[in-house]
Amino acid sequence: MADMAAEEQTLQGEQLNGQIQSPADLRMAVASEGVRPAGAPIIEVEGLTRHYGKLEAVKGISFEVYPGEIFGFLGPNGAGKSTTINMLCTLLRPTAGRARIAGYDLVTQRNKVRESIGLIFQDPSLDDRLTADENLRFHATVYGLPAAVSKQRREELLKMVDLYDRRDQLVRTFSGGMKRRLEIARGLLHYPRVLFLDEPTIGLDPQTRLHLWSYILNLRQQKQITMFLTTHYMDEAEYCDRIAIIDHGKIVALDTPSRLKDMVGGDVIRLRTSDNAVAAQQIKEHFGVEPRENKGELVFEIAGGEELVPRIVEKVTARIASISVRRPTLDDVFIKLTGREIRDEEADARELMRGFMRSRRWGRR
C-alpha cells in the first residue's frame, strides 16, 4: 500500500489533468465546475523542509496546486501542517527546498508573494477592541488599497459574509463563527490569488463549521480563488478537490478524496466476537484478508462488504457479538497508511485545550 501511495504521488498533476475515472469523480467534476487541475500550477513546492532545532517538522515535501483548486492538507496534530502553511506565506524561513507562489519565489520575491496571498490563521488574529470595519480598513491600508477601492471592497465583502449590519460593532461582541467569517472577509480584501486557511473551523461547533464551509465553497464558485487549507477533521477534507495526507512531516498520499478512499480496498467491516484469535484465523482462511485488532474489535477491509456479511457469520465459529459494515472514510485511509488513527486521545485533549483558550480569548458565545 505504501508503494502504491508513492506511485500515486508521483503521478499527481499530469495524471489528474482532466481525467475522470469513477462516478464519484464525475460528481466532483460537475460540482466544482472548472476547478480540476488545469494550466500551470499556482503553487509549486519542491523539497520544502523546516527544522526547529533538532526537530525536523517538515521533511522535504513536494506538491503542486492548480488555479481554482481547493487543496487540503490533512493530518494529525503536530504533523507539520501549520509549519508548512507558515513557510508558504513567508512567516517562516524554510530550512531547505523551494517554492513558487503565483510564479514568485518564496524567498527571493517575498513581497510579491505577500501581495498575492491571503491568510486565515489557525489562531484568531483580529483586534477585538476595534470594530469589524476598522479591522478591514487597517488591512486595506496595509495592502495599499486606495481609499475608494477600500471602501467599495469592504462593503462587498462584509455583505458577502453577512456582517454588513454589524460593521460598526466591536469585534469582541462577535461569536466565534462571526469572527471567523470576518477573518475570511479580511483575507480576501486585497483580492489574493491564493487564500491560505489554517484549520479554518477549529474550535467551532458543528453547525457553525457547516455554515462556514458553505461560505468557502460559495467563494470558490464566485471568485474562482485557489484555496490551500489544513485540517485534521476528516469530514472537512471531503470538501477538497485534492488532499495531501501528511504525517510526521511527510506527505504519505496525495489524491482526490474518492480515489484515496478507493485505496482502502473496499468496505470496512468491524467484528466483535467471543474469541477474536479464532475468528481472525477463520477470516484469513476464507476471505484472504488479515484483520487487525483494535480496541477489542477485529477490523478489515473487503470489497462488497454488505453481501459478505451472511458468509462471515456462517464461517466464523466464535460467537459474534456485533458486526458492522460501512463505506471507507479518510480516517481509514490514514489508518491504512500509517497504522494509527488521525485523532488520537492526545490530540483530542490538546484540541479541547485549544478550543478552551480560543473561547476565552474570543469570548465565544
Next chain:
Amino acid sequence: MATTVVTPQPVRMEQSLTPINGPFRRNLNTIVIIWYREVLRFVRDWIRIITSLAQPLMFLFIFGSGLSSSLNVVGSQANLPPGTPTLDFRTFLFPGVLSMTVLFTSIFSAISIVWDREFGFLREMLVAPISRTSLVLGKALGGSTIAMLQGTIMLIFAPLVGVNLSVGLVVKLMLEMLLLAFSLTSLGIVIASRMKSMEGFQMIMQFFLMPMFFLSGALFPLRNLPGWLAFLTKINPVTYGVDPLRQAVLRALNLPQFVLDALGLGVKVFDTTLSTSVELLIVAILGLIFIVWGALAFNKQD
C-alpha cells in the same frame, strides 16, 4: 475507461486591474495606521486608563503623604529662618510619579507586541507586503503617544500636591514625557523582540521594570548615595528623564536657590552636573539606538 472532460480555465479575480499604492505610500500609511490603532484602543479603554492611575496615585498620596509627615525634605532643618517656603515631599515626588506612569505604560504597550504577534493583529501585519520597520516605528510612536497621554492625565492631580501648572509648563512636561516615552517604548520593543511568549513577563517586571523605577531618582534625591547605587542610577535611562521633569516642576515654584540645591537636581556624571538639555539629548540618543536595534531585531525572519 477514462473520460476526458474539457476544463474551463478559471476566471482570475481582477487583481491586476486595481492600482495599489506604491511601497512608500503603503509603508507611510502603515506607520500612521499602527499609531492610530494604538491611540484608538487607548481612548476606548477608559477602564484601563482609570485603573492605571491607581498605582501612581498610591505612590503619590499614600507613600508620599506617609513619608512627608515623617521627614520634611528641607523645611524641617532647624537652622532655617522663619518664613522660608517649605517644600512638600509630594511636590518633589510628583515628577517621579509622572515618569513612573510613562515608564510602565511605555513598557507594557511595547510588550503587548509579544501577545499581538502570537495571537493577534500583528501576526496578520507580519505577512503583509510592508516593511517591518514601519510596524516597529508605528508601534513606537503609538506606544509613546499613549504613555504621554497617560502621564498628562496625571497632571490633573498636580494642584493637590502644590505644583503650579501653567500652559507653558504643561506643554514642556508633555514634550519631555513624550521623548522619555519614545525611548522607553523603543527599549520595550527590543525586549519584546527577544521574548518568545508572555511567560517571561513576570521576570521582566521583577528584574527590569521595578529596578528601573527605583533606581531612577523618582522616589528620592540622587545625592550622597553609596558608589554602587550611584553607578546603577547613572546607567539607567529613566534617570535622565526624571530629572528634567523634576527641574521643570520645581523651578516653576520660585523656591530659594538653597532649597533647590538641597534636592540634588541635575544628574552628576564625572563631577559635572548635566544640564537638562544634555539629559534630554541622552534620552533622545538612547531612543534612537533602541529603535534601530528594535527594527533590526524585528526584520530578522526566523
